[in-house]
Amino acid sequence: MDYAPFPLIDLSGTPHERGRQHGQAAADRIKRGIGMYAESLVKSGVDWKELERRAQEMVPVVDAFDPTYVEEMKGIAEGSGQPFAGIMLMNARTEMVSAARKQQAARHFPDGCTAAFALPEATADGILLHGQNWDWRAECAETGVVLRIRREDGPDILTFTEAGGLARSGLNSAGIGLTANALECDRDYARGQGVPLPFIRRKVLEATHLALAVRTIFQTHRLGSNHMAISHGVRGGGGEAFGFECAPDEAFWVAADRGLYVHANHWISESARAKVKDTGLAETPDSIYRDKRVRDQLSPKRGKLTLEDFRQAFFDDYATPYSVCRPPRPNNRGALVATSAMVLMRPGEGHLEACPMPALNRRFTTYSLTPDGVAQKQAAE
DSSP, X not given: OOOOOOOEEXXXXXXXXXXXXXXXXXXXXXXXXXXXXXXXXXXXXXXXXXXXXXXXXXXXXXXXXXXXXXXXXXXXXXXXXXXXXXXXXXXXXXXXXXXXXTHHHHHHSOOOOEEEEEOGGGBSSSBOEEEEXXXXXXXXXXXXXXXXXXXXXXXXXXXEEXXXXXXXXEEETTSEXXXXXXXXXXTTTOSSOOOOHHHHHHHHHTOSSHHHHHHHHHHXXXXXXXXXXXXXXXXXXXXXXXXXXXXXXXXXXXXXXXXXXXXXXXXXXXXXXXXXXXXXXXXXXXXXXXXXXXXXXXXXXXXXXXXXXXXXXXXXXXXXXXXSSOOOEEOTTSOEEEEEEEEEEEGGGTEEEXXXXXXXXXXXXXXXXXXXXXXXXXXXX
């Protein structure tokens, strides 16, 4: 089966203007995404009126983190013709139901993902590589978009996300790369307020330096757990990358093993496993071998790894449908889940490839972003 490529949407101007452009260009996909999640919430006892109330409660939290994000979401609502509460739902779905469901909120929207990066010393040409399979609702293969965001106050951004979302995975013109995986622990959704994860991801992708991206991870309180792999690729070769296992109130960093790093959906750092209880493996037990399968395929190629090696490792179908690359199947709550997208990046070069529903479709589309400094050099020449 052939799936249409994720559409590329160019955004520029003020946050509100960028949002309006986003909403206009992806109106149908945004409407479909809102309908999908709203239907799930109604089945769980959260009607639209309650959804609107929770969306408004979330506004001060997001506004305190970065008020431009609220303006951008208002623009998306305006451009798409959808209510603001629906756009907030696309960016904070889990957090918006956490008040009533607490830890059940995370399990109401369990996603998977298998991510990897290779440092320059492990690659064939000294260029840092970064990629991920995103395991989620199968419908998202048809609601995803790639945003190319032109900014006047920081690096430009190229991000794959659900239509209506501010960011999921991607890279920026400073060479910062990002992927994110779900984690769960016994501290999730237990107290206070926290910044929804998509806004944290967006802030990471706005960073001009790796240190500033890492600071965002350690300074920001979350409601639920998450893993983020953050890389910094240098054009022409070089760079660094680390994984961050994040509980709501604490983050644990993990370094690559001889230049290679793989992470699925269970806690792996010794310090984290000594302090938190992993509550996610009951939902995604295949996580324990998904990361091993990818690692075992990439490890023998250290020193000569390419994006093609990442591609083939992420296509692994051992134990399908509970595999690294998952075909659509119903989960235990009746939702159809799958590997909705494969994303492969060379962050230092502004190179991103994405494939919707890779278990059924092998068609990749390449998206690009000019690294900082290159445009000025080309203009001078």
